Amino acid sequence: xxxxxxxxxxxxxxxxxxxxxxxxxxxxxxxxxxxxxxxxxxxxxxxxxxxxxxxxxxxxxxxxxxxxxxxxxxxxxxxxxxxxxxxxxxxxxxxxxxxxxxxxxxxxxxxxxxxxxxxxxxxxxxxxxxxxxxxxxxxxxxxxxxxxxxxxxxxxxxxxxxxxxxxxxxxxxxxxxxxxxxxxxxxxxxxxxxxxxxxxxxxxxxxxxxxxxxxxxxxxxxxxxxxxxxxxxxxxxxxxxxxxxxxxxxxxxxxxxxxxxxxxxxxxxxxxxxxxxxxxxxxxxxxxxxxxxxxxxxxxxxxxxxxxxxxxxxxxxxxxxxxxxxxxxxxxxxxxxxxxxxxxxxxxxxxxxxxxxxxxxxxxxxxxxxxxxxxxxxxxxxxxxxxxxxxxxxxxxxxxxxxxxxxx
Amino acid sequence: xxxxxxxxxxxxxxxxxxxxxxxxxxxxxxxxxxxxxxxxxxxxxxxxxxxxxxxxxxxxxxxxxxxxxxxxxxxxxxxxxxxxxxxxxxxxxxxxxxxxxxxxxxxxxxxxxxxxxxxxxxxxxxxxxxxxxxxxxxxxxxxxxxxxxxxxxxxxxxxxxxxxxxxxxxxxxxxxxxxxxxxxxxxxxxxxxxxxxxxxxxxxxxxxxxxxxxxxxxxxxxxxxxxxxxxxxxxxxxxxxxxxxxxxxxxxxxxxxxxxxxxxxxxxxxxxxxxxxxxxxxxxxxxxxxxxxxxxxxxxxxxxxxxxxxxxxxxxxxxxxxxxxxxxxxxxxxxxxxxxxxxxxxxxxxxxxxxx
Numbered sequence: 010x011x012x013x014x015x016x017x018x019x020x021x022x023x024x025x026x027x028x029x030x031x032x033x034x035x036x037x038x039x040x041x042x043x044x045x046x047x048x049x050x051x052x053x054x055x056x057x058x059x060x061x062x063x064x065x066x067x068x069x070x071x072x073x074x075x076x077x078x079x080x081x082x083x084x085x086x087x088x089x090x091x092x093x094x095x096x097x098x099x100x101x102x103x104x105x106x107x108x109x110x111x112x113x114x115x116x117x118x119x120x121x122x123x124x125x126x127x128x129x130x131x132x133x134x135x136x137x138x139x140x141x142x143x144x145x146x147x148x149x150x151x152x153x154x155x156x157x158x159x160x161x162x163x164x165x166x167x168x169x170x171x172x173x174x175x176x177x178x179x180x181x182x183x184x185x186x187x188x189x190x191x192x193x194x195x196x197x198x199x200x201x202x203x204x205x206x207x208x209x210x211x212x213x214x215x216x217x218x219x220x221x222x223x224x225x226x227x228x229x230x231x232x233x234x235x236x237x238x239x240x241x242x243x244x245x246x247x248x249x250x251x252x253x254x255x256x257x258x259x260x261x262x263x264x265x266x267x268x269x270x271x272x273x274x275x276x277x278x279x280x281x282x283x284x285x286x287x288x289x290x291x292x293x294x295x296x297x298x299x300x301x302x303x304x305x306x307x308x309x310x311x312x313x314x315x316x317x318x319x320x321x322x323x324x325x326x327x328x329x330x331x332x333x334x335x336x337x338x339x340x341x342x343x344x345x346x347x348x349x350x351x352x353x354x355x356x357x358x359x360x361x362x363x364x365x366x367x368x369x370x371x372x373x374x375x376x377x378x379x380x381x382x383x384x385x386x387x388x389x390x391x392x393x394x395x396x397x398x399x400x401x402x403x404x405x406x407x408x409x410x411x412x413x414x415x416x417x
Numbered sequence: 418x419x420x421x422x423x424x425x426x427x428x429x430x431x432x433x434x435x436x437x438x439x440x441x442x443x444x445x446x447x448x449x450x451x452x453x454x455x456x457x458x459x460x461x462x463x464x465x466x467x468x469x470x471x472x473x474x475x476x477x478x479x480x481x482x483x484x485x486x487x488x489x490x491x492x493x494x495x496x497x498x499x500x501x502x503x504x505x506x507x508x509x510x511x512x513x514x515x516x517x518x519x520x521x522x523x524x525x526x527x528x529x530x531x532x533x534x535x536x537x538x539x540x541x542x543x544x545x546x547x548x549x550x551x552x553x554x555x556x557x558x559x560x561x562x563x564x565x566x567x568x569x570x571x572x573x574x575x576x577x578x579x580x581x582x583x584x585x586x587x588x589x590x591x592x593x594x595x596x597x598x599x600x601x602x603x604x605x606x607x608x609x610x611x612x613x614x615x616x617x618x619x620x621x622x623x624x625x626x627x628x629x630x631x632x633x634x635x636x637x638x639x640x641x642x643x644x645x646x647x648x649x650x651x652x653x654x655x656x657x658x659x660x661x662x663x664x665x666x667x668x669x670x671x672x673x674x675x676x677x678x679x680x681x682x683x684x685x686x687x688x689x690x691x692x693x694x695x696x697x698x699x700x701x702x703x704x705x706x707x708x709x710x711x712x713x714x715x716x717x718x719x720x721x722x723x724x725x726x727x728x729x730x731x732x733x734x735x736x737x738x739x740x741x742x743x744x745x746x747x748x749x750x751x752x753x754x755x756x757x758x759x760x761x762x763x764x765x766x767x768x769x770x771x772x773x
Contacts, residue, residue: 285716285761288704289735293486299467300460300491308467317705 031158033095034122036411037080041119044153045071051143061136062244063109070397071116079120079399083407092414095122096205097181099410102173102195104186105130106248108137111162113397114184119159120399121410126176129164174198182207182410188250207409209402212250212361213335216241216391217257222367224265234366235272237392241364243281244395247337250402251362251387251394254335255342257352259368270321277318277339287338288317294336295320304330311343329357349376360384361402366391422446423722431534431694432750436743439695439752440477446722447480447730448473454728457495461728478700478708482718482731485677488516494727496521501726505567507676518676524726528680531723532571535694538750539670539684540575540636546601547576548594548635550610550619552583564676565611568640571679572609582610582619589622598630608637612671613645616656623663633665640672640682643759653689673757677729678721683755688747690754696722699755701740702733711740714758737761 034041052058052068059065069075087093099118103111111127118125129137141162147153148160165172177183177198185195188211200206216238226234241253258266283291299308306326312319320340324331327344346352349372363385365373370388377385386403389396399406422445426434434442454461455471461483465471470481487493494501500521507516520528549569556569573579580597584590597606610619615637623630637660643651653671660666673691674682681696693699701715702708709715717738724730737758744751 283704285704285737286735286763288706289484289486289716289733289761292706292733293484293490296464296467296483296487297490299464300487300493302463302467310467310469314468315705315707 031155032122032124033097033411036083036093036095036122036407037076037120038122040153040155041122041159042076042080044147044156045076045116045119046073047147047153048140048143049073051147052140055139055143057139061139063107064136064139066395067109067112067140070113076120079407082399083405086405088413088415090416092416093122093407093411094414095124095411097123098179099123099125099182099184100176100180101125101127101184102186102191103128103130104188104191105132107245108134109140110186111137112140114186115160117399117406118182118184118410121407123182123410124159125161126180127160127162128173128176129162131164131166133164170198180204184410185209205409207404207406209250211359212402213359214251214253214362214364214394215255215257215360216253216364216366216394217259217368217373218269218365218391219259219367220262220265220269221260223269224262231268231272232276234391235269235276238273238364238366239276239280240392241394242341243277243339246287247335247339249395253362253364253394254337254340255331255344258343258345259347259349261345261347274312274319278316281318281339283317283338291317291320291336291338291340295322295340298322298336304328306331327355329355329359331355349373350380353380353382356380356382356384358383360386362387362389362394364389364391364394421449426695426722429695431531431538431696432692432752434695435751439698443695443698443720443722444474444477447477447720450722450725450728450730451480453725454495454730458493458728460491460493461495477698477720480720480731482720482733483728485516485675485732485734488518488677488727488729489514492517492519493729494519496726505564505676505679507564516676518679518729519727521726524724527723527725529571529574531680531694531696532682533574535682535684535696536572536575536638539638539686540607541605543605544575544577545636546578546580546597546604546606547573548580548582548597548606548608550582550608550615552585552587553581554585564641567676567679568611569609572607572638575607583614587614587618589618589626591626591628594628594630598632602631602634605634605636608632608635608666610639611641612639612643612656613641615639616646616649616651620656620659620663624659628664630664633667635664635666636668636670637666638670638672638684640674647759653685675719675732675734677732678719678724680723681721683757686746686748686750686754690741690746690748691757692746692748692750692754693752695752699738699740699753701738701755706733709739711742714739716761717755717757735761 049068049071052064058068101111101114101118103114111129115125115127148157173195177200180200181204183200183204183206185192185206185208192208192210245252247254303324306324309323310320311323312321318339320336321343323343331342365388373388422442426442455465465481468481474480496519501519502522503520503525505518505520551565551569555565580593582590582593657669660669671685672682681694683691683693683697685691698720700708700718701713702718703715714737717734717736718732719734720731722730738755739758741754741756743753746754
């Protein structure tokens with residue numbers, strides 16, 4: 010195979026025949042859990058972690074408490090008597106838009122009890138390098154020697170179809186990140202009959218904020234809330250599928266909304282840095298929408314036109330095609346509703362994350378149960394839009410990547 | 418309707434107008450074009466309405482510009498379908514979307530005339546023998562009208578006779594060079610091609626083959642950008658030095674322009690500055706699209722008086738540049754001068770589908 014970066018030692022074919030396999034393993038295998046915790050600890054002591062918020066949140070993500078939480082989340086929904094075991098080998102195709110996404114994909118594969126081949130994005134980010142160095146160091150330690158066969162990283166050009174084909178032929182599951190176009194490309198290469206694809210298609214995410222509740226916040230609460238929303242929107246420049254692009258306001262209160270925006274804008278001005286190229290591409294996407302008249306909606310650019318940090322586009326009509334008009338790099342559509350039912354025709358299967366603030370959860374639940382909508386797979390408080398979980402895109406990824414042995 | 422001042426401008430030499438005088442005529446024509454496109458191009462009208470910039474402007478910098486990428490996403494034209502005589506596309510690298518530019522007879526003619534006017538100011542009025550660093554196939558394919566095709570066709574109006582240096586597979590053909598040299602090397606002639614082609618298929622080949630042709634009578638004009646040469650990190654200065662030492666070419670003019678504003682190109686003068694003509698202007702903006710001062714690096718905004726068939730008269734590019742001066746170039750030409758600094762650095766990736 011043409012892969013040029015093997016970071017972890019490769020399984021030697023000769024030995025494989027003699028030695029017993031070290032995988033698949035039970036889900037949440039203790040060795041795997043210890044390894045992830047070790048990564049977390051090693052990273053938290055790492056000097057450059059403060060320069061990369063995504064690396065910091067990754068370290069936080071695989072801390073003992075969170076892994077334990079994921080384990081409980083799994084076992085709560087499991088049949089105590091049954092056995093849960095990995096599938097075997099998982100081939101991961103990971104995206105470049107979220108530099109550390111590959112690691113979470115690897116974690117899902119590992120926690121589900123599998124050996125993993127992870128195709129890294131062709132351009133290496135500094136965060137990725139730090140993380141890979143840490144993993145490489147740890148895996149050399151005797152304590153983790155049994156994990157060596159479970160992890161291999163490869164990097165090769167995306168047009169190297171032969172390599173993709175080879176890995177696809179030899180996997181028990183294939184995880185495809187990167188949206189519709191990547192899925193289409195990768196699906197050309199068959200996987201074995203028993204193998205399965207776990208594919209992450211293009212998604213669209215939004216927020217629902219209750220203006221009245223926002224109005225009740227005191228100054229410091231308002232700031233914290235705005236800061237949380239800033240993190241949801243700006244951390245990955247609205248590039249992640251769970252980054253919100255639209256605010257649905259309930260209980261319209263113009264003064265409260267104004268108050269929120271002024272707090273939000275001051276955070277944006279303080280924390281956001283925009284480069285020339287992103288500014289042009291953002292303006293272009295805005296005008297693509299404008300040229301199409303925002304699909305017949307009366308749209309108003311409500312933000313200060315002397316800056317490019319934040320575009321706010323208030324629309325008086327909303328249709329599913331608006332979700333295609335994603336702008337990115339800090340642009341938010343706004344729409345006011347009186348009742349949740351007004352969204353029934355908007356929500357299609359593309360909708361993924363709904364981050365909410367001040368919204369009554371029970372009415373939200375009732376609405377979803379009764380409205381027959383096909384979208385929305387995640388409902389999280391503002392500030393958690395980007396928090397990745399083993400429940401993702403409407404799937405339990407541990408279950409997707411493992412098998413359940415029924416025992417009677 | 419605004420008075421269309423293009424005819425007044427047509428009567429002047431291309432680099433003759435000074436700032437104050439030019440501004441007056443220029444602004445009028447821009448306001449005229451704004452209104453023309455507003456009335457004849459629905460998507461443009463939607464944009465202008467949305468941005469609230471539907472009023473005539475008193476200053477050039479207040480006129481609404483479109484980002485050049487927009488032509489990659491939308492088909493924009495202000496003429497009837499049946500009046501489209503030519504569709505030009507940008508030279509996007511493979512896999513990228515390309516810009517589509519729609520021309521009617523009037524705009525196409527205007528482009529040819531203005532190009533001729535500008536270039537003649539540098540090479541004189543006579544047609545000259547022309548060595549083109551490209552293959553004849555580039556202009557043969559009628560269906561695909563790429564930026565390269567457009568450039569070669571455009572510049573062929575200065576040619577008395579044309580020789581294509583490269584074979585169909587873009588390889589160097591020494592016989593052609595030999596023939597051209599023996600026929601024309603004693604009189605003024607032109608060499609034309611894309612910046613990267615001239616470097617990779619001409620300069621590098623002469624070096625590799627150790628060829629010593631005296632081409633001192635040549636004026637070499639090249640354009641198309643330095644992007645493809647980025648990995649080689651070759652400067653404009655080094656480029657010129659090589660041409661001089663290899664084959665004694667001393668008159669080398671880079672030009673800056675884009676398919677969205679064909680015709681009103683920016684030629685590099687003997688002083689190494691890129692020049693606006695009467696038909697074009699430039700502004701530099703920061704990342705918030707606020708105007709930069711002279712000497713400050715920022716995004717290049719280009720204005721052209723030519724585009725009547727599509728709303729490309731005022732575009733914000735993805736290129737960085739800086740203004741050098743106004744009406745003060747030692748070469749004697751009036752107008753703004755500037756330096757182009759290449760594509761703005763792309764710090765981030767675009768959207769979820771990026772797995773490259």
